[in-house]
Amino acid sequence: MAPNRTKKNKNKKGRYGVAEIKTLGNDLLSSASNINNLPLLLNFVNPSSPPHHLLESLLSLHSFFLPLLPTLPSSSSHAADAKESEHQSHFIYNAWLRSKFDELVKSLLEVLVSPRQQHEEQEAVKEVVLDTLMEFVKVANGGRFHSAIYHRFLHSIVHSESSVEFLVDLLTAKYFKYIDVRYFTLISLKKLATTLKGKRSISENADAADASQLSSSTERVIHNIYYTISRVPPFENSDNTSDLEMWSRSENEHKQPCGDVNADDKQVKPEKHNNSVLSAAKIAKKMKLKFTQAWLSFLRLPLPLDVYKEVLVNLHQVVIPHLSNPVIDFLTRSYDIGGVVSVMALSSLFILMTQYGLEYPNFYEKLYVLLVPSIFMAKHRARFFQVKLS
Template identity: 95%
Template structure:
C-alpha cells in the first residue's frame, strides 16, 4: 500500500504548477474551510520538489503557522488530555495542527541537510528555509526561544552526510551575533558531544580517548566529530559588556533584558515563561553563564576521540580561541598533558597552550623541561609550526632560576644539532645559544677556558652543576681526560653530563660544534657568508650584560632556504666582486678556521717521485727474498 500511496501523491503533485500552489495558499489563508489545502502544501516541502514549488508552498505555510504558533499546544500527543473532554473538538483540531507543524519542521530539516543538484539553487533554497525555521524558533514558544526546535536543527547538521559548511556559515553570518542563539548552540553541542561520548563508551572505548583512538573510529562517527568541531569553532566567545543594552537577542521582549532566552535549569530544559519575567540579569551574570556554557561545550567535545586532522587543528588554535574564554582554563590540563606526552608534532602543538597554563594560571607540570628536551630533534626544524616552537623554547629558558645543568644541557644539545640541520635552523640555534649564555653566566665556561686554568679548582657553580650531573661529587683525575662526557642520546638533561668539561687546544666542545656549524653555513650556499658573522657573537664576553643584548629569536625562527636567499638577494651591496676570490687560493681552509692546525701544500711531482722510489725499494726487497728462498 505504501508504494501505491507514494505514487498517488506524486501524481497529485504533478498536476499543480506554481500558480495552482499559490492559489492553494491564498485559499488556506483566506478561510478556515480550506484547511484541507494544508496537507497538499506540505507535500511540496521536500528535497525532491522543484525549487519554485517548494518556495511558493513554504511562503504560504509560513504565513499560516506564524500567528498560530503561540496558541498551539507544546505536544500533539498530550493536547487532547489538557482539559478532559471539554471543548474536545477544539483541542483535537489544535493537536492536528501541531502534528502538521511538526511535519513541516521535519521537512525543513530534510531540505536543509540534503544535497541538491545545482549549487546556486541549493544555497538560495536553504537560506530561505533556514530563515523560516529561525522565525519559528523565535515565536513558537510564546515569544521565547524554542530550544527544542533549534536542537533538532543542530542534530540534523551534526549527523548530516553531506557538507554542512554552507549552513554553519549562514548561522555564523546571520545569527551567531545574538547571545541567545550562541547560548543554546553551546548547550545543544554539549548534549550531542556527550551523547556521542556515551555511545563510544558503550562500544568499549576509553573515557579520555586521545588521538590514538581515532584510527578505530567509524566513518560516520568521524564525520559527526568533524561537523561538531566545525560548528563549535564558529561560535564566537562572549565579549564582556558593562551595559546589557549592548546585548542583542534573537528572541526577547522589547523593553526587557533577561537572562539568555529565559535561562535553563540543570537539565538544560526550558524554564516556564513566567518564572523569570521580573528577574533581570546584569551583564556580569550573563557573561558568567556564557563562559560556563562555553567551557562545558568545549570540554565535552575534547573528551571525544578526535581524528588526527581535527586534533592538530584544535591544538593549534586552543591557546588563542578557547583558553582565554574558559571559566577555569586549568580544566584543560589533562587534555594538554596527555597531548604533550604523545611526542612529535603533537607535543609541539600542545606546547603553546601548556605554556600559557603554566605561566598565567599556575599549572605545575614537574616533567615539563624533560619533555621539552626530548623534542629537540632534527625533524623539528622542518616542522610546520617551528616558528612558534622556537619562540616558546626561548621563553621557557628565560628564567634566571633555571639550574645551570639544565641550561647547559639545552645549549650543548642545540650546538650538537648544528651538524645535522639546514642553515635556517643553524641561525635560530645560534640565537638561542646566545640568549642562554647571556642569561646564565655560570655556563660560560663551556664556551672558552684557557689551558692555564687549574682543572682541580673549578668555580663553585661548576662544582655544583657537576655534582648535579654525576653521582660522585668528586671527579677523579682519570675522568678529566680529553673526551666528550656529554651524552647526546640521554633523554634526561640531568643525566646528560653537560657540565663535565674537557679542554683541547683552548677550545671547548661548544666552540668546536659552533665552528662546525659555521662550516655548514659556509658550504650550504654562498649567500650565507654574511650570516657566518652572526656565529662570532658567541666569542664575546656575554657575562657583561651592559654591553650585550638578547637576540630576537622570532627574526630567525621562520627562516628557510627561500627566505634566506630572498633576504640576501634584496640586500644592497656597495661593491660587486667580479670573481669570488681576489687571488687564487692555495689551500682549502685558512689557518683562522682551524686554530692550531696547519695545512702544508706538497708538490704532486715530489709525492709521485717519492712513491716511485718506494716502489723500487719494495721490488728490490721482494727480489732479495726470492734469492734467499
C-alpha cells in the same frame, strides 16, 4: 485500493504548478474551510521539489503557522489531555495542527541537509528555509527561545552526511550575533558531544565491518561539531548593549537565556519573565560556563588527527582565555603524545603555566626531549623555540 490512491495523489501533485500552489496557499489563509490544503502544501516541502514550488508552498505555510504557534499544544501533549478539555474537538484540531507543524519542521531539516541542495539556486532555498526555521524558534514557545526545535536543527547539522559548511557559515553570519542563539548552540553541542562519546563503547564491541562504519560516521560527526563550535564567538564583557541582543526578545529586554534542551518546550507565563533579568556580568558568567562545558565535552572525543592539530594551533588564543577552567587534562595528554603534537601543545601549556599557575614539573624535561632533528623540520618549530628561549 491504497496503492492506487497513492499513485493518484502523486499524479495529482505532478499537475500543480507555481500558480496552483499559490492558489492553494491563498485559499488556506483566507478560510478555515480550506484546511485540507495544508497537507497538500506540505507535500511540496521536500528536497526533491523544484525550488520555486518549495518556496511558494513554504511562503504560505509560514504565514499560516506563525500566528498559531503560541496557541498550539506542545508536541509532548498526550491524547488523554483531550478528555479533560472543555472543548474536545478544538483540542483535537489543535493537536492535529501541531502534528502538521512537526511534520513541516522535519521536512525543513531534510531540505537543509540534503546533498541535492548544493548549487547556487538551492543555496538560496536553504537560506529561506533557515530563516523560516529560526522564526519558528523565536515564536513557537510563547516568545521564549524554542531550544527543542533548535536542538533538532543542530543535531541534523552534525549528523549530516553532506557538507554543512555553507549552512554553518550562514548561521554564523546571520544569527551568532544573538546571545541566546550562542547560548543554546553551546548547550546543544555539549549534549551532542556527550552523546557521541557514549556511543564509542558500542563501536568497541561491534564486529570489524560495523566498527569501521561507526568509526567513519563518528569522524564525520566530530568534524561537523568542530566546524560549528569553532565559529561560536565567546562572550566579551562590554558596555555595548548590542552584545546582549537576543533573537527571541527585543534588545531592550536583557534577560536570562534560560531553558533546557529537554524541558523548555513548555509555555511560560509572560509575567514570570520579569524575574529573569540579569546583569551583563551574570550573563557573562553563564556564557563562560556554557562555553567551557561545550569545549571540554568536545575535547574528550577521539579527535581525528587533522582536527587535533587544528585545535592545538588555535586553542591558546581562541579558546583558553574564555574558559572558566583551563583545559589542563587535554593539553598535558597532548604534550605526552610526543612528536609534532607535543610541539603544537607547547604554546597553550606554557600559557597555563605562566598565566594560570599550572604546575607541570616535567615540562622542561619533556621540552628538551623534543630536541631531535625532525623538530627542526616541523611546521610549528617557531613556537618550540619561542617557549625554549622564554
